[in-house]
Amino acid sequence: MKLSKRTDILPISSIRKLIPLSERAKKKGIKVFHLNMGQPDVKTPQVMIDSLKNWNINPLSYAPSGGTNEYLNALETYYHDLGFLFVNTGNTIGTIAGSEAINMAMFLTCDPGDELLVFEPYYSSYKTSATMFGIKLIPIKTTISSGFHFPSIETIEVSITPKTKAVLYSNPCNPTGTVYTKAEIKLLINLVKKLNLYLISDEVYREYTFVDRPHVSILEYMMEIPDRTILIDSLSKRYNLCGARLGNLVSLNKEIINGALKYAMSRLSGGLIDQHVGSQLVHVPKSYTKEMQKEYEARRDLMFEGLTKIPGINVTKPEGAFYIMAELPVDDAEKFCIWLLTDFQDNQETVMLAPGYGFYSDSSDGKRQVRIAYVLEKDKLKRALEILKIALKEYCHIA
Ligand SMILES: Cc1ncc(COP(=O)(O)O)c(C=O)c1O
Structure with missing residues (x-):
């Protein structure tokens, strides 16, 4: 039996496609900084968690x-x-x-x-x-x-x-x-x-x-x-x-x-x-989202400034959300993203990025780009930037 043609043509998310590779890296004891997915690390409002604890309708x-x-x-x-x-x-x-x-x-x-x-x-x-x-x-x-x-x-x-x-x-x-x-x-x-x-x-x-x-x-x-x-x-x-x-x-x-x-x-x-x-x-107090906005702005500044200091990276300063599209000095950003998870580590640590082609209709268009989600705490982002810089230097040397 053959599944529908629709199933065949359904695209696989470039954001999630590499997850099995990151799982494999973790099994090998490598810590992966996840910059690939828009999954924030901020705590859910306590009043929402409490309502879950108090649920008793049956x-x-x-x-x-x-x-x-x-x-x-x-x-x-x-x-x-x-x-x-x-x-x-x-x-x-x-x-x-x-x-x-x-x-x-x-x-x-x-x-x-x-x-x-x-x-x-x-x-x-x-x-x-x-x-x-x-x-x-x-x-x-x-x-x-x-x-x-x-x-x-x-x-x-x-x-x-x-x-x-x-x-x-x-x-x-x-x-x-x-x-x-x-x-x-x-x-x-x-x-x-x-x-x-x-x-x-x-x-x-x-x-x-x-x-x-x-x-x-x-x-x-x-x-x-x-x-x-x-x-x-x-x-x-x-x-x-x-x-x-x-x-x-x-x-x-x-x-x-x-x-x-x-x-x-x-x-x-x-x-x-x-x-x-x-x-x-x-x-939920209004200060909740206000504080998050401030936190993301600080992360945006850190990420943007950090990326501009890495040779060969081309970025524009994001004005909102918590993502940045970066053009890397590589021919194929997906290959680089895979290599980060399969062949690279710095002190047993690496980063995971989302290949840029997944955000384009014609996959050759975003080929040199990655999307970075700055959804980690600032110290972790600093380390992730350091890893990316080391990785790019090594990759550009061997690629
Ligand atoms: C632009 C945009 N719209 C919609 C969504 C859907 O999110 P959810 O289904 O979690 O509400 C996302 C999730 O990343 C998004 O980035």
């Missing part, structure tokens, strides 16, 4: 498909605190983390064969989701030299065809850390208005910006184009809740909300316990 039932009232009310409070008073339990669907919200947004806006514009490099799961739904991702290139900001409207418009249905971007961006300006977001708003497209904004890193201009959310424009806009959100990074699988989708388009609910019904329910834990966000 039987453990299904939750409503679109989210529990408790969870949806908590999300409403979160958006109201941000000043978006129109967001409510009627225009929000609770999802199994941001990943499901991405799947929903793609499924609802595009048919198989339709085209979805993304700014490249882009979050690698966009490719996986698009492949699952038979959607064609159309990459719009951004470059290190322009800080990965959007190109001109003329350049974007060249990629639009009668099959284009939507534009998707993450802001702050994974993997580049770029935070788009108001002018850039307006450019997209005008584009989707003019050409009758959907605009999907993935804002799971909203709180983590390091620039002296405010983050511009799609929510600021939602009332202006209510039928075209979709927000994707997640609690994973905001509250260090990656394992609880909590996210949501917001739209003022009733058909989108009804469609999202139909999609949600197909998997019956999100986790009841997870949603109870996530609902505690209303008790």
Whole structure:
């Protein structure tokens, strides 16, 4: 028996592909500094952990498909605190983390064969989701030299065809850390208005910006184009809740909300316990995310400065999230990432990076790049940088 063709073409995440090699290195007694994955090392708010300890509802039932009232009310409070008073339990669907919200947004806006514009490099799961739904991702290139900001409207418009249905971007961006300006977001708003497209904004890193201009959310424009806009959100990074699988989708388009609910019904329910834990966000002091923002900014500074001091590395200063795309002085960054795990160690220690090609449609494009997630404490990051410098010197000598 042969599995479906769809299974064959589903891409494997370049972020996770090398995990068996890192496991093997660890078995050999080598300590691996994980800079490959956006898995923060910061503690989950205590009030959330306590709610988990105090869980005593039995039987453990299904939750409503679109989210529990408790969870949806908590999300409403979160958006109201941000000043978006129109967001409510009627225009929000609770999802199994941001990943499901991405799947929903793609499924609802595009048919198989339709085209979805993304700014490249882009979050690698966009490719996986698009492949699952038979959607064609159309990459719009951004470059290190322009800080990965959007190109001109003329350049974007060249990629639009009668099959284009939507534009998707993450802001702050994974993997580049770029935070788009108001002018850039307006450019997209005008584009989707003019050409009758959907605009999907993935804002799971909203709180983590390091620039002296405010983050511009799609929510600021939602009332202006209510039928075209979709927000994707997640609690994973905001509250260090990656394992609880909590996210949501917001739209003022009733058909989108009804469609999202139909999609949600197909998997019956999100986790009841997870949603109870996530609902505690209303008790989390604002200082929690503020402190994390400061910590990530300090890590960003350390990582950026450290990388610029390594000969041959080309980087641009990230403005948000906790990632940096770096071009290395190697021909094939994936080979280098593998070598780091299989053939290299410095004092029984090495680093794990995500090969850059996974964030591009054409894998030859990101061939010399890696994505580095600065999700470790500063002392560990310093050591990781030291290891990377030694490793590159050795590799460039032998390669
Ligand atoms: C840009 C972006 N969107 C969405 C997600 C999905 O995260 P989750 O499914 O944990 O909410 C991630 C995770 O890394 C991400 O980087």
